[in-house]
Amino acid sequence: MLHPEPHPAEVVLLTRRFRLPDSASIGTYLATEGYQAFRKALAMTPEEIIEEVKKSNLRGRGGAGFPTGLKWSFVPRNSPKPKYVVANADEGEPGTCKDRLLMQYDPHSLLEGMLIAARAVDARAGYIYIRGEYRYLIEILDRAIEEARRHGLLGRNILGSGMDFDIYTHSGAGSYECGEETALLESLEGKRGVPRLRPPFPATSGAFGCPTVLNNVETFCSVPPIILRGGLAFAGLGTPKNGGTRLFAISGHVNRPGVYELPMGFNLLRMIHEVAGGVRGGRKLKAVIPGGSSCPVLRAEECDLPMDFDSLARAGSMLGSGGVIVMDETTCxxxxxxxxxxxxxxxxxxxxxxxxxxxxxxxxxxxxxxxxxxxxxxxxxxxxxxxxxxxxxxxxxxxxxxxxxxxxxxxxxxxxxxxxxxxxxxxxxxxxxx
Amino acid sequence: MKFSEQTEARLARLIESRPPGHLRSALVPMLLFIQDEVGAITPEVVEEVCQRLGVSRRDVEEVVSYYSMLRRKPAGRYHIQICTNISCMLVGGAELFEHACRKLGIGHHGVTEDGMFSLEEVECIGACCWGPAMQVNYDYHHHVTPEVFDRLIEQLRDNGGKARER
Structure with a gap:
């Protein structure tokens, strides 16, 4: 699923371990700054962690693009109820296959991102809600969770800090709707995936009626580099209000389809012609769906634009989940x-x-x-x-x-x-x- | 009902990981894990799950009828799920599905007479950059041309036949 080398235009931050031997193991993770961000977060106050995430301009990678730090700040930390952290691994938007790679090649970065979120909101348990079709990823994640427990990174009194937190995998069973955050919570509670009325939002009343941080897999995976290198460094990789890099899944009529990690604001035409090797068979570009099948389609002549949430909104479409679907002139x-x-x-x-x-x-x-x-x-x-x-x-x-x-x-x-x-x-x- | 040691261990982990008072939360994965062993959500499975989780039959039935991967009747030994959604469609997913129908002599949700294969046209399975894509049971197959498909089917038929002789 990976090209042997990253494309020269890629900025490998979240994908930097993908091509290492045994990249999913805790050994590889620890040898490459793994859990250093969490150790750093243990010495920070919850306010400092949230402030750092706010400064990074990280916005939700599931599709809505809501500022992550702000989302975390809505969790009432003083509530007497237990708090939860939930990872949305129900990747189902047609054209999107990036979270699958993150979990397959670097599961510990998801766990570390969730741990940092847990520290920021004082959560006691985390669930990774994985679509049922991704069964092999449950095995990979369960193994990673077990490794983290053995290293004292999950469970009681983590690294002697007094923090108690554990993570569990949870499977869906076939439903696109469960990618919507409140439908996901219904499913997590053992019900049909029917959405809930909002407000209240999950931050105040989420899993089991308790305050909940709920983010996409890629969003959580972005958190360790933010804490480790600083929010401003992450923000600086992208465009104003659109921090960091993004995993773009380029599919359809291109010569080199694949998942590429590019800075936010990367030009869409360059993405197609340079990174993904151009339109197959030398044909003419006709249209692009820029962020998964729910995003309004763009005509070829509308595609000379930076890929960030605000530029796409100005162009009348959306960045969505970053699934770039390319259609050539033969497409009906x-x-x-x-x-x-x-x-x-x-x-x-x-x-x-x-x-x-x-x-x-x-x-x-x-x-x-x-x-x-x-x-x-x-x-x-x-x-x-x-x-x-x-x-x-x-x-x-x-x-x-x-x-x-x-x-x-x-x-x-x-x-x-x-x-x-x-x-x-x-x-x-x-x-x-x- | 009693399941294999492996399934029982999985179900035990599932139940342990629920917050106090929220046993029902284990329902969706529990059904899927049991189906993986039993082959379908039979009335006996429904009854068993009701007892284990302390939920009503209605709670279970409404979940079974909602999720597309849960089924009342067993699929074939090899359940072939071909994606024809937009990214796969652009690179031949729909043609692959038609080819599979002809090759196996069954349609969407069909099961071959010998119970070896079943077929399903599915929505996006998260393999958009490696289409046309399909899953056989839980295994992913990428870049599946009709030729690749035919070879795989022969191989599976062979494996399935041998397993049956044993």
Whole structure:
């Protein structure tokens, strides 16, 4: 899954152990500054830890991009309830496969990030919620947890500091919705993955009704370097308000697909043409979904932009989970949109009506357009349904479905019309002239 | 019901790691771990889980009906899960799934008559950069062309047949 060497443009911080022999073992971890950040954090006050994370401009790597330090500061440390730390390892956003590598090649960095978070909020237990399909990672993480316990880094009176904290793995069983943080907590408590009303947010009422720090795997893995080298050093790697590096998973029609660690704000076109080796077969770039399938699609001519949360928002899309899906000129955009919407229809938990009904409508209408059975007005139906879902569903899954639907029909309307009228669409034109 | 030593150890660890008073929290992984051994969530499994966790049948049934990996009937010895979501689709995932249907003579959620293979078209499995991708049981296979698929199937059929003779 790894290229033999990192690309010269990569800044290897979170991935720096990936190519070491036995990289997942505690021996390798300890030999490469492992648990040094946690030792440093033990000598810091919780306020100092949170301040350092705030200074780093680290923003949530799961997709929403919420400032991590701020999230931690919302946990009421004086609450008499126990506090929990939960890692979201329910990686499921189509186009995203980075957390899998972090857990496979460097599981201890996740444990260390969780330990530091636990220190910052005085938590007593941590859970790693892993999607059921990632079974082999449970074995790897359980082994890492056992190693950490043997080294006195988990359990009672950690390193003689008086701190008690342990980490456990927890498996899902097939559900995209459980990547949404409150649905994940429901699942962790043994229920269907149906989201909860927010507020209260997990910081005040999360796992088992207790204050909870809940972050993505990559977010936790970013914490040890922040504590070790200082928040400002991490912030300096990226762009204003977008600190550090990010693991971008570049998939689709490129010559060298893969997961690359690049500074926040790295140019998207450079990412495709230089880092991922360009569009396969020397074909023309047509479109890019910049941050996982829920992000609005960009036309090729919109792709000359820095990949950070704010630049993507200004471009009308999102950085999301960093899954860069590249499509060349042979791609039928109707087919792509229909496939993405079938996914959301299948994964909607069905709890709220606009999402349950809306995703089904979008999937059905787009599928019949794709297959040449479209009816007059279908493109308007897609637009109306999607617009009426936006902001009206109980959790973000409805928006995640509506946004790609809207952007595909707005930016590639011709192709939808062609399918409706039985003309060859742009992708078929390319194929005809090839 | 009594499970293998390995499964029992896993279930024991799961129960130990729950906060006091929150035994139900073990439900989802417990069902999956038991299914891995038994092959399906049978009525006996539901009953067993109710007893072990002190939850009602309804609590268990509503969870079983929600999660896509939990099933009521056993899959084949080799459960083939092919991703056709966007990243895999762009590099031939849908064609791979169609090929698999023809090769095995079954469709989505089908099981071959000899019980050797079952097939499922699945959503993103987190192998987007290495597509077309699939899982056979829990094992990942990357860059799966129809030729690679056919070779793997022959190999599995061979292994499965031998295991059955033993």
């Amino acid at each position: 955009m109707v087919k792509a949109a229909a496939r993405i919407l079938r996914f959301y229809a299948r994964e909607s938990c069905g709890f709220c009506t606009p999402c349950r009904e809306g995703t089904q409508w979008l999937a059905q209408v787009l599928t019949r357009l794709e297959r040449g059975h479209g009816q007059r007005g279908d493109v308007e139906v897609v637009r109306d349904v999607a617009r009426n879902m936006l902001g009206r569903t109980f959790c973000p899954l409805g928006d995640a479905a509506a946004m790609p639907a809207l952007s595909f029909i707005e930016k590639f309307r011709d192709e939808f019309e062609a399918h409706l009228e039985g003309r060859p669409c742009a992708a078929e034109e390319v194929a005809l002239h090839a």
